[in-house]
């Protein structure tokens with residue numbers, strides 16, 4: 001979804017968003033019921049999930065000698081085995097949808113090394129292009145909206161049916 005500003009080749013080389021530590025396990029992707037069923041039936045029958053109220057998280061194992069968790073759907077050579085069926089969280093990363101008080105905001109993860117090389121203008125324009133889809137997804141999957149985390153730059157604030165761009 002972000003191919004206008006992040007190339008597939010850059011993401012395939014980096015894989016930063018598919019590796020977690022114990023501090024950012026909250027970033028593991030929100031898996032809808034439909035996607036969980038598809039993963040088990042068509043892609044990885046042995047995948048295990050952590051069940052949440054109305055969605056799932058991927059069960060991940062900690063590396064033996066490091067505080068690291070590799071997404072089990074990451075193929076080190078080929079990248080994500082889901083291809084175009086990636087979870088929405090992964091399609092929009094490093095953008096995140098968060099709650100800030102009574103508002104929802106689109107923020108930018110500060111850890112993506114590639115997007116930090118893009119101009120503020122390019123990042124803002126990209127966020128504006130996909131913001132309606134992000135807010136619609138959040139309407140359909142309210143539990144996918146994370147609490148705001150200090151330090152995440154806010155790019156778009158939802159304002160009733162209108163958006164305000166901050167960055």
Ligand code: SF4
Pocket residue numbers: 017018019029071072073074075079080081082086087090
């Ligand atoms: S689902 Fe795919 S894109 Fe998302 S974290 Fe796992 S390997 Fe990466």
